Amino acid sequence: MSDPQHEQPAQLEPMPDDWRRALAVVAHPDDLEYGCSAAVAAWTDAGREVAYVLATRGEAGIDTLEPARCGPLREREQRASAAVVGVSEVEFLDHEDGVVQYGPALRRDIAAAVRRHRPELLITLNHRDTWGGVAWNTPDHVAVGRATLDAAGDAGNRWIFPDLLDQGLQPWDGVRWVAVAGSSSPTHAVDAGPGLDRAVASLLEHRTYIEALTKEDPESYARALLTGYARAAGERFGGRPAVAFEVFSR
Template sequence: MADVPERALVVMAHPDDADFACAGTVALWTGAGTEVVYLMVTDGEAGGDEITLDSSEIAAMRREEQRRAAAEVGVKDVRFLGYPDGRVVASLGLRRDVSRVIRQVRPQRVVIPSPERDWDSIAASHPDHMATGEAALNAVYPDARNPHAHRELLAEEGLAPWTVPEVWVAGGPKANHHSDITGVFDRKMAALASHESQIGDITELEPMLRQWMAANAAEAGLPEGALAEVFQIVHTA
C-alpha cells in the first residue's frame, strides 16, 4: 500500500467500536508495516442488554475481547482509560488523557469517531462516541502540540508536544475517502467475532456488514463486489 503512516492511533469509546468502524483499514495498515495503537476510553462495562455479571467482571471480559480482536488485525498495543461507560463527556481531563497517549505514541494519523450527530441514524450517534470524537479532536488540536496545554505532561512526565498531521473521522458527515477492504474483510469479521459478549451470532451480522460495505464501495465507484470502509480525512498539521 502507498501512503501508510509509520504509526497510527485509533481512539474509540468502547471495545468493538474500532472493529465495526475501521478494523479492515487497520489490517491494511498493519500489513504494510504501520504500528497501530488502540485507545479505548471506556471498558464497555455497560454493554449488552442482560445484567448477569457485575460491572468489573464485564469490564475485564470486554478488555480481553478487545485484545483478541486487535490481534486479528495486527494490533499488539491496546490501552484503556477506564472512563465510565455511558457517561463520557468531552472534559479537559479526557483531553489531557488522550493528549498523553498522542505524545507517547507520536502518530502521524489518528482515527476517531465522529463528534457530530447523525440525524439519519441515531443509533450511530451514541453520546459516548460523540464525546470521544470531540475530546480526541481537541487533543489533536490544540492540546497535544501545545507546550502550554496540560503542562504536567511535559514537566512531570517528560512528554514533549507532538503535532498529528491528519485525523481520519469514522462516520464523518462529509466522507472523502473510501478504503477498499475487500481483501481483508475476513479479518474484520474475525475481529468482530472476538466480541462474543456483544455479538451472539457472527453469521447473522456478516450479511448486514457486507451490504453496508458494498454500498460504501459503490458510492466510490469501486468494482462490483468490492467492500469499503468510509472516512472523512481532516488535515490537522
C-alpha cells in the same frame, strides 16, 4: 441544468498513505470492529504501526452482566479482536462507560496518548449528534470523537496540559490527519477487500456482546453487517468494497 435530486454523490478519495504510525481512539470495545478494522488490517499488512486507545472498558454495555464482570471480559475480547488485525498495543483510559464527559480531563488523557504514540494519522469514531438523518449517536461517541479532534492540537502545545511534561511526555505536533469512521459525510476510503475476512473475525471476538445484542448466528450477523457497510461505501469508491472516513487535515 442539472437536477440536484439525481446528481451522483462525489467519489471518495483514497486515504493518504505517506505515514507510518496511526493511533485509533474510541469510546468502547467493538467501536473499531463495526466497520473500521478492515482498513486496519490493510495498514498493518503494509507494515504500518497501529495502536488502540479506548476511553472505557465497555462495562455498562451488556444488560445481563454487571459492570465488575463485564469490564474485564470486554477488555479481553478487545485485545483478542485487535490481535486479529495485527494490533498489539491496546490501552484503556478508565473513564466510566455510558457517562464519558467531554472536557479538559478527557482531552488531557487523549493528548497524553498522542504524545506517547506519536502518530501521523489519528483515527476516531463519529463525533456528531447523529449517524445521518435521525439515527441518534451515543453521548460517549460524541464526547470521545470531539475530544480526539481537539487533542490532535492539544498534544502539540506545551502550554496546554503542562503537567504532561513532568511525565516525560514531550509535545507532538506530528498529527497530519484525523480520520473519522462512521461519518455521514465521508471524504476518503480504504479498499476493504483484502482485510474483510479478518474484519469479520475481529468483530466475532466480541462474541459475548454480539450474543447479547442479537439472536442471529454471530458469524452470519458479522459478515452481513460488515459486507453491507463495505458495499455501501464502495458505491463511491469505484465499486470496490471500502471503509469510508471523513478526513480532517492539519
